[in-house]
Amino acid sequence: MNDTAPFKITDELVAEHGLSGEEYKTLLEILAREPSLTELGIFSVMWSEHCSYKSSRFWLKTLPTTGPQVIQGPGENAGIVDLGDGYACVFKMESHNHPSYIEPYQGAATGVGGIMRDVFTMGARPVANLNALRFGAPDHPKTKHLVSGVVAGIGGYGNCVGVPTVGGEVNFDAGYNNNILVNAMCVGLARTDKIFYSAAKGVGHPVVYVGSKTGRDGIHGATMASAEFDDKSDEKRPTVQVGDPFTEKLLIEACLELMASDAIIAIQDMGAAGLTSSTAEMADKGGVGIALDLDKVPQRETNMTAYEMMLSESQERMLIVLKPGSEHEAETIFRKWDLDFAVIGKTTDTGRMIVTHKGNVEADLPVTVLANSAPMYERPWEATVPPQPILPEWVKAPDNGVLGGLKTLLASHHLASRRWVWEQYDHMVMGDTIVHPGADAAVVRVHGTDKGIAATCDVTPRYVTADPTMGTKQAVVETWRNLTAVGADPLAITDNMNFANPERPPIMGQFVGSCQGIAEACHVLEFPVVSGNVSLYNETNGIGIPPTPAIGAVGLIPDTKYVSDHALKRDGDVLIVIGAENGWLGQTVYQDIFAEKLEGAPPPVDLGDELKAGRLVRSLIREQVTSAVHDVSDGGLLVAIAEMALAGDKGVELFPYEGRQPTHAIWFGEDQGRYVISVQAEDAERILERSRLLDLPARLVARMSGDDALTLTNEGSVPLTELRQVHESWLPELMANP
Amino acid sequence: MKARIKITLKAGVLDPQGKAIEHALGALGFSGIKDVRQGKYIEVTLAETDEAKAQAQVEKMCEELLANMVIENYSFTLEKD
Amino acid sequence: MKARIKITLKAGVLDPQGKAIEHALGALGFSGIKDVRQGKYIEVTLAETDEAKAQAQVEKMCEELLANMVIENYSFTLEKD
Amino acid sequence: MLRASVIVFPGSNCDRDVKVALEKSTGFPVNMVWHGDTEVPASDVIVLPGGFSYGDYLRCGAMAAHSPIMRDVVAKAKSGVAVLGICNGFQVLCETGLLPGVLMRNASLKFMCRDVTLRVENADTTFTKCYRKDQVVRIPVAHGDGNYFADSNTLDELEGEDRVVFRYAHSDGTVDKAANPNGSQRNIAGITDASNRIVGLMPHPERLYELPLGGTDGRRMFESALVSMAEAMG
């Protein structure tokens, strides 16, 4: 494409830029003239779904985003919560779904790189990474290739940068066959008095480009992320961005070094839509104009046009507005780290973004309009009608008995161990990981202190599909429970809303329902949303993904002495299940595996009971009464107990259930709001009583048997080694052959 | 037959390895070095003796496994043993 | 001048990558494949125009940095631009 | 008294971890030395930390081995200063020739991060004095290229001179293929030079130096350095 050659903006060109005819008309009205090609490119990325949130903004505004712990809610590069004593936790989750489907290694790697930049741009050192991954059916021909590429890419990037990857989730479902999801989350640690924002306040300040050189990577990446796939996309293969984690590591160190000084007015990573959105947003937030001289931009390729430079998504680049006079100090730091450094413009009082290249003005646009004129759509939506609940009796008992059923479930694609994944991630680097992958939430220490940050991510798309509001409420609550189970005070969440085409009312209805679920849960749990990301159009040939609002959450461990995990460890302990047991089998893993279908309503969430149970469990942990805690989620009670036994390599004897529900429904039902705790036998009665006083059912469910098997009276016994074998071997075996 | 296959990054695709090698060569005192690019070199011995068939076989291997066609190109030579 | 450098593992040095590729090719249905070896291919553009000097320069690069002489061999060709 | 220096290469990422572990284990402050410097301050011990120096591009440790600081590290090592190379640091030591052999891609071709058990083969080095010979210790590995390779003459020589320091083993001390996480020759996890002062190993002792991290088996390596210095002082 050539900027200087005369050209005509045709309907095709407009459509290629992902703008509707309506939108282009609005653009003409705003400018009162035809845009240049560069200007068209700039608007197309600013107005893309990815940058503008045009379909989702209306509903995102309804989410609770405040609370005494919140330092920064949505709207900046990442959200920030207070950890006390001058520490702040900076975190966000972001999707790299389409790029990872096209090139799994680089797509996932650059997703990790991008989310880390969002975090360290605010002054935080990244201290933990997580990832939520959804792949197609295990036997789909593309699945293994995608799993191995994505996992290698996440590890390749995070390991090299030296940030531990401590948690996440992996699901397999045919609904993701042609649209996998790769959501990466980064958690950073900052000092509250050293937080950096993106507002480029003040006129005449140098605008500085640092990091890697600009190439023609991912041009149109931002619009690609918002466009539906079709069968041709396998061939189309747009320019893929390649990540350079080594440069990212240097960039982190250099930025943090510069941040320790007093030189920075504003800083922002160049993410989707690179130079365009970073300059527009920084100038708009600062209330200034900006003049850019593209001749100064460090370039990797020859003959790059203004259009290409403004739209390039080359990785590992940052934009900084410096206090005048500090250029030399800054340049010294970036040179020391062997990074490119160039003053490419300055802030102005014109209120315009003026881009010049080779002596020509390639774009001259009003900043506020550019940053704020994106359309906002209140798209028509149709609410999902949730199915009626089913009775536990309607789902048959396992043919192979309760213990056989347990083995089947532990070896299923839903529940099999993800060790094969997380052993490819360095989860210990930085020397502060105290609860490792495999637990309910991971915990990293606040370096040099006794505080800890707990982090987790979760969503159960089968629940959300059946009932978006209830299912999403459940996702929020499950992260809250995961944090509680390791002894943390839940602080806040980030969300990554992955949905299909919002222009279809039923899909938009899923999105709306999900937002309502988040809003309700966050409001009651005082667990606000501080950052997030929306990924729409995850569909191919009209077949969309299951609605997947991934929730990432962080909590504070005030003193790491009180950290808990789920490994049984104290001989002689008994196990108590806290929370109501109704044997809920609708939409469960059990139903999917044994009835080979999913039906009925998903398990309901009672936020009031969740609060009570969570508070009780947290006090028991802090009183050091418990020696292990696990929340009950996928697969139900027996799976939870088996996981505790396996983690600690300690056998248990289960007490027979004597209530009215079918036994298999009690062992495998997914009733919400439950925890299993391990306590000394002499404390049991007191704890049961304390729970009942809160109106929370509680039951003695098992005791440590002192042997190495899981035993159920009247059913027999299964050695832990056998359970471990089936649980651990599914994924390695799947991946063993290409 | 022996196939000697070169796999290189497509033009314009960032090559972090090449960049780092170029930098290291500079630091070692080599001057006038530029455009360092790193790729892979793979040797495969084939049972196939017919040149045209071997050619087709290697092409298929490259496209299906050896090269990542999204970012890489390949070229090869064949040699009778 | 452009140097095209091949770096290969010495005979007798185990090549886990080559072995894995051989295995994967087999699993993909390619038969009669053996002795797969993976090495590196590096392109370097030199300012030097004298062939002998360029030759010496590339040899030095390979010995000092590009190849690990404990396990690897190198070979290269030079080409005038 | 222990004067320890940790070299920081671009891309090192366990430099802070090992500094903290050394300081907590020995009680003495540690110097951080930039790769671009030309002299290591007077030290009893120099540590080359784990990480991805230069991104591990080209070959692990190859570019770091040519850093300006390494000339002085090699000189000091030859004049008797003890040197410990952990993971990437081990790779750098092999690339400089201070230790023989090379670390190749893991046989699985995958990065691997998990605890492994090691049998202590040589408890006489500067960094293993506080272990017993044949003791089994648990220390994490985290590497993609830890597959130790040397020709069989070199391997025989290493074994003959008692220069294998750690081998991957089962928790009962048996050494076999199943205990080998990365395909390394003869299950070698760490080796020393002939003087027992230059030690390289793939596992990360700094990751298990205190109980909150899950164990203290790694701490003994740093305590050994302190004990060795005390012995040397008489």
Ligand SMILES: Nc1ncnc2c1ncn2[C@@H]1O[C@H](COP(=O)(O)OP(=O)(O)O)[C@@H](O)[C@H]1O
């Ligand atoms: N992609 C991943 N990366 C890192 N850890 C993972 C990943 N997937 C799963 N895990 C870890 O495996 C464990 C089990 O995951 P999951 O079944 O989602 O847990 P839960 O249902 O308790 O939230 C968790 O500790 C989780 O952090």
Ligand SMILES: [Mg+2]
């Ligand atoms: Mg989960």
